[in-house]
Structure formats: C-alpha cells, structure tokens
Amino acid sequence: MVKKTERAKQKAAVDIVVNRGAWTAEEDQKLVDYVRDHGDKNWRTLPAKAGLNRCGKSCRLRWLNYLRPGIKRGNISDEEEDLIIRLHNLLGNRWSLIAGRLPGRTDNEIKNHWNTHLSRRPVTIDDLNLKLNQQVERTCERGPLVSPVASSRDLTTLVDHVEDEWVLDGTAELLHQSELDMDQLFALMPDPDGGASNGSEFGAEADGSGGEEGYRDINEGEISGAKTEGCSDAQAGWDVDLERFMGYDDDLAFYFLD
DNA sequence: AAGGTCGCCAACCGCTTGTCC
DNA sequence: TGGACAAGCGGTTGGCGACCT
Incomplete structure (x- = not known):
C-alpha cells in the first residue's frame, strides 16, 4: 500500500467538502465579484480566496461558459x-x-x-453548398462557379493533406501545398467580430506582424503561382470551393481570386 | 392526476498539453 | 530532463422540465 502524500490527503479532504451540481445565484455573484477584482487566473486557489466551496475546475467552467462578459445564451441563428x-x-x-x-x-x-x-439532422455539407449555389445562380449573372458535385470535396481534404501533394478533380495537376496550415486558414477569414482575426488563438497576429502575414505567405507560395500561371478550371474550382465552403464568399474571393 | 419517457443542457470527469522549476 | 501543476479540451452524466399515455 503506497502511503498517500500530504498533497493527496489535502486534495481528498477538499473533495469531500466541495459543492457539486447547479450553481446558486450567490455562488455566481461571489465568482463574478472575485474575477472582476482579481482576474481569472490561478483557478486552483481562486475558490478558497473567493469563499466558494467549489473546485477550481468547476469555477473556471462556470466563468467561461456562463458568467464572463459577452456570452450569448440560446437562440442559435x-x-x-x-x-x-x-x-x-x-x-x-x-x-x-x-x-x-x-x-x-x-x-x-x-x-x-x-x-x-x-447531429440528428440529415443535412450534409453538400446540401448547404447546393443551397448556396442556388442562391448564387439566382443572383449572379456569372452563373454557377462550381457544381454541387465538385463542392463535395471539402476542406477536410485540404487539412488532411497539408504538406502532402494532392490531386485536384482528377486532372493530374498536383498542387504542392506546404505553407497553408490551420492557423493560416483561419487567418484568411475575416474575424466574425468585425475586427482583426483572433491572433491569440490562430497566430496570425500574435507576434504583432499583422493579419496579412498569412495572406502573403500563401500569395507568395505555390497556390498563388499555380493559380496565376495558367489557372486551370480545376484550380479555379478549388478556390471557389474554399470560399463557398466557409461561407465567406466576398472576402475570400478577394484573397484568392484577386 | 399521476407515473413514465424523452430531450435538453449544465456540470463533471478524465485525458492531454503547456509551463514552470 | 523530468516531475508537478495549471489550464484546456472533448466525452459523458445526471437533473429537470416538457410531453405522453
């Protein structure tokens, strides 16, 4: 039998008295007051300092999911x-x-x-793209830029094949893709808040170099080269597929097709 | 009206990752 | 370099209200 460490004993003692289950309004208020005054760091010691009989993990979850400013509740559009x-x-x-x-x-x-x-709704990404295509066809004189069938190749393929070579629409044209990663992919998107993209999470601006770094990397890389030098229908289709997939038609069209 | 069933969602659990010493 | 700890993340559980019989 291994002797319990002092720390383990202390943890066990804390576990016995800690509250579980739904949070009360009083607990919420204590947590909000404490975080407002001291910030949301060191969740382990926060409960004791804030006078809460909760574990730090529970406090963190409550704060992040319900109490922190800017949280929307319900009514997902x-x-x-x-x-x-x-x-x-x-x-x-x-x-x-x-x-x-x-x-x-x-x-x-x-x-x-x-x-x-x-997860239970029988809606696929192709359904969404078909709907999107139909909208574009109705409103854009250019006509459909990419068929619904072509749109079935989604960005999962792109992500799965980062740093690999992969074939576009069976045309045997290889696009060597070594630069684009998830950070850059998200850096390409306009920030949903309307401001700069999320530098802390997606990296494009974390170093203060500006959100356009990702664009530059890609535009100087082989995607841009393949696109501008004898851009094939397949490649154009991929570009449009990307923009449509994410539903950021105008902005991504600017970056990829400009 | 009462008991049973189902769906929703807040909260918890356990694992992974990152950081510090 | 490895252990301890904090934080993050995704899967799962359990309570509760709505609905059904």
Missing part, C-alpha cells in the same frame, strides 16, 4: 447553425476551434447544440 455545420465538417469535434469562430458562443454550448440538434 440559422446562420450560426450553417457555420457550425460547415466548421464541423472541416474540423470534426474540435468544439473550441468551432466556438472560436462564433462570437459569444462557448464550446460547451456548441457541442450540446450539435449533439441534440444538428
């Missing part, structure tokens, strides 16, 4: 659902990344919404 479906198709169950593109939404809320609503 059709546009948000559309984006969740597209991002989930791209990223899988990476809820924090998905939530990062939906201002005011938490990973927990998106995860719950997906599991209770969207």
Whole structure:
C-alpha cells in the first residue's frame, strides 16, 4: 500500500467538502465579484480566496461558459447553425476551434447544440453548398462557379493533406501545398467580430506582424503561382470551393481570386 | 392526476498539453 | 530532463422540465 502524500490527503479532504451540481445565484455573484477584482487566473486557489466551496475546475467552467462578459445564451441563428455545420465538417469535434469562430458562443454550448440538434439532422455539407449555389445562380449573372458535385470535396481534404501533394478533380495537376496550415486558414477569414482575426488563438497576429502575414505567405507560395500561371478550371474550382465552403464568399474571393 | 419517457443542457470527469522549476 | 501543476479540451452524466399515455 503506497502511503498517500500530504498533497493527496489535502486534495481528498477538499473533495469531500466541495459543492457539486447547479450553481446558486450567490455562488455566481461571489465568482463574478472575485474575477472582476482579481482576474481569472490561478483557478486552483481562486475558490478558497473567493469563499466558494467549489473546485477550481468547476469555477473556471462556470466563468467561461456562463458568467464572463459577452456570452450569448440560446437562440442559435440559422446562420450560426450553417457555420457550425460547415466548421464541423472541416474540423470534426474540435468544439473550441468551432466556438472560436462564433462570437459569444462557448464550446460547451456548441457541442450540446450539435449533439441534440444538428447531429440528428440529415443535412450534409453538400446540401448547404447546393443551397448556396442556388442562391448564387439566382443572383449572379456569372452563373454557377462550381457544381454541387465538385463542392463535395471539402476542406477536410485540404487539412488532411497539408504538406502532402494532392490531386485536384482528377486532372493530374498536383498542387504542392506546404505553407497553408490551420492557423493560416483561419487567418484568411475575416474575424466574425468585425475586427482583426483572433491572433491569440490562430497566430496570425500574435507576434504583432499583422493579419496579412498569412495572406502573403500563401500569395507568395505555390497556390498563388499555380493559380496565376495558367489557372486551370480545376484550380479555379478549388478556390471557389474554399470560399463557398466557409461561407465567406466576398472576402475570400478577394484573397484568392484577386 | 399521476407515473413514465424523452430531450435538453449544465456540470463533471478524465485525458492531454503547456509551463514552470 | 523530468516531475508537478495549471489550464484546456472533448466525452459523458445526471437533473429537470416538457410531453405522453
């Protein structure tokens, strides 16, 4: 029998008295007051200092998901659902990344919404793209830029093949893709808040070099070269596919097709 | 009206990752 | 370099209200 360390004993003692279950309004107020005055650091010691019989983990979760400023509750819009479906198709169950593109939404809320609503709905990414194509066809004299069938190749393929060579639409044209990664992919997107992209999470601006760094990398790389030097229909299709996939038609069209 | 069932979602659990010493 | 700790993340659970029989 291994002798318990003092720390383990202390932890066990804390576990016995700690509150569990739903938070009361009084607990919420204590947590809000404490974080307002002292910041949201050191969750381990926060409960004792704030006078809460909760574990630090529970406090952190409560703050991040419900109490911190800017949290939206309920009423997920059709546009948000559309984006969740597209991002989930791209990223899988990476809820924090998905939530990062939906201002005011938490990973927990998106995860719950997906599991209770969207995962059961027989809507595919192709359905969304077909709908999008139909909208464009009605409003754009250029006609359909990419067929619904072509749109079935989504960005998951792109992500899965970063640093690999991969074939576009069976044309045997290889696009060696070594520069674009997830950080840059998100850096390409306009920030949903309307400001700069999320530098802390996606890196493009974390070093203060500006959000355009990612664009420059790509434009100087082989994607841009292949596109501008005898741009094939397949490559043009990929570009448009990318912009449509994410639903940022205008902005990405600027970066990829300008 | 009462008991059972189902769906939603807040909260918890366990694992992974990052940081510090 | 490795251990301890904090923080982050995704999966799962359990309470509760709504609905059904």
